[in-house]
Structures are given as C-alpha cells and as structure tokens.
Amino acid sequence: MIVAERKPMEELLQMTAPFGKILVAGCGACVTVCMAGGEKEVEVLSSLLLIERKKNGKELEARKHTVERQCEPEFIKDLDPRAEGVEMILSMACGVGVQYLAERYPKIPVYPALNTKFMGGPVQQGIWTEKCGGCGNCILSLTGGICPIARCSKSLLNGPCGGSENGKCEVDPKNIDCAWQLIFDRMKNLGKLEILAEIQPPKDWSYARDGGPRKIVREDAVL
C-alpha cells in the first residue's frame, strides 16, 4: 500500500488561511489503513482547522467527505455535490488522489494535506516501513523476497557494502536493518547462497522512473 503522513499543521493552516469554505476529502483505501487520511483523520483535521479559526475569531465552513478511493474517477464523483461552491479542496489522499481531484475540478484549487512517503506496509500497528521502490523490473527472485532497491540504503545489487555491522545499516544503525544481511540470512536458510555468488550487472533503470513517466496499456481490457 501507499504510506503517507499528515503535513505539519503550520503548513496546513497557512494553506487554508485564505479560504472560508473548504472541502476536506478523505480516501478510504491505503491512507485509511495507514491512519493518515481516512474518515477519522478527516474528522480530526477538520476539527483542528475549526478550533484554530475560531480561536482567532474567524469562521470556517469545512465540509467533510471520504470516498472509497480517490485514485479512480468512478469513486470521486461522489464528491461533486460537496465540492459545489467550495473555495478549495484539501485532499487527504496520496499524491495520486490529489491529482485526480485536481483533474476533476478544474476551477477549484486542490491542495495536499498529506506527504506521500512510500510503498510499504505495517510492521505493527502504528509503525510502517518501505518495501518496494517500484523499479519496474522486479528482482525479488534473486534476493530471497527482500528488496535491495527499496530496503538497502544504497540500493546495491551486489551487497552488502562495508558499512554493514551487526545486521544494521551504517546510514542509521538504530533504525535501519541492513537489507543485505537480511537477504544473506534468508538465502542461507533457503540453501540458495550460490545465487548470491553471481555478480549482478548494473540495473536497467529505463524500466523505472528514469525512462520518464510510465504507462501500462492492456489492449484486452481497454473498452
């Protein structure tokens, strides 16, 4: 899933300051699960904006609505009646959702309430980590199901580097496990260390973002 977190209130207060009537739009998918932009977070953010406004003797009309998913036009239609007459939309979706809203409402400014961080998942409730960098040519079969692109600080294909110590990464030994130590341990358990003995050639990054914005076309599915 996509993992995001709310922007600091200072930034959000500044963003919303010029507007009197806004729509706070939540998303029911990834950002609900990572507790950043679902229905509950929409309630909390709207309340904070309202308290701050009232505190300064000003008024704010904050409409609230959460759609199933903001990254699909079909679902964002639900926002139409709520968007009617608002001066701005504060989207609590990931960057994808924000862009879909901006496309749908050409006359209304749409601002992001979240910082979209990474593709990953929960370690436990309340803690999320990055797992995949979307490189476009997955090599997990060679690395025991542990991604060296997203989880090795240097995205090494032939690790570990000299900074790996006691299973920790030199970039931040307190918080980051050395991905290559994890890969080694896993491959050893699988009895597949010989795969690691092969030197991997430099990765073709044209499958990733380096080849420009990507697009997938499935002719059979196109209507």
Next chain:
Amino acid sequence: MNNNFEPEIIAYCCHYCAFAAADLAGTMRLEYPTSVKIIKLPCSGKVELIHLLKPFEDGADGVFVAGCLEGNCHYLRGNIRTKKRVNYVKSLLKEIGIEPERVEMFNMSSSMGPEFARVANEMTEKVRAMGPNPVKLKGEEVVK
C-alpha cells in the same frame, strides 16, 4: 485573564472504575465543581481523538479522561491506549496554539471517590488559571 470564570470541563469516565469513583464521591458528599460534566463510557479505551477535540471546538475549557488504574483495566489495555491518545491530542493542540494541559488523563479505582473529587478540583483550578478556551473568547467577541 478572568480568574473568576467557572471552567467547563468534560470528563470521560469508564464504567468500571472512574464512573463508580465519581458516583462514590457523590455518595460521600465530597464536593467537586458542578461544571465538570461526566460522560460515561464502557471503557476509557473507547475515547477516540475526535472525542477529545470536539469539546474544544464547541467551547469547553478542558477535557479529561479517567480510567482504571494501570494494570486494572477491565478490557486489559484500554486505559494504556487512551493515555497515548491523550498525549497525541496534547501535541495536536500545541500545533494549533492551544495549551496542551487543557487535556489530561487520570487513573483511579472504583473505591477512590476522594481521588475523583481531587482530580476534578485540580483540573478545574488548573484550567481556571489558564483562562477560558480562546475559541469561546473570540466567539463572544464575534457575537458582540
């Protein structure tokens, strides 16, 4: 700041301990401010972030949650979870320039009637010293 004002305080109390303690305080004829409004919950763990914020939106001057003593929650960890939420809401209030001390968490057993009266008084005095919720103050100015 007007120190004579009577702070409006919302107290979320769990059924098993804090509410029973509040009840006992009444039975024992202990005094605590009438402006402390009690909301009874099955467990202090029922309290969500929005429940702690909404009262401030509507002009309450302080909010506290009272749960069982740590380790004695009837739902095992409800009070520990809510303590974390209370702390998080403190940080949210700080982010928008409201005193974080306007929201607190207390723990007590059902036999601690005097303790309930004590925290109700303590919270009231603390909030009185801080003055009214600025939301209410400005609201009044707008009405004038």
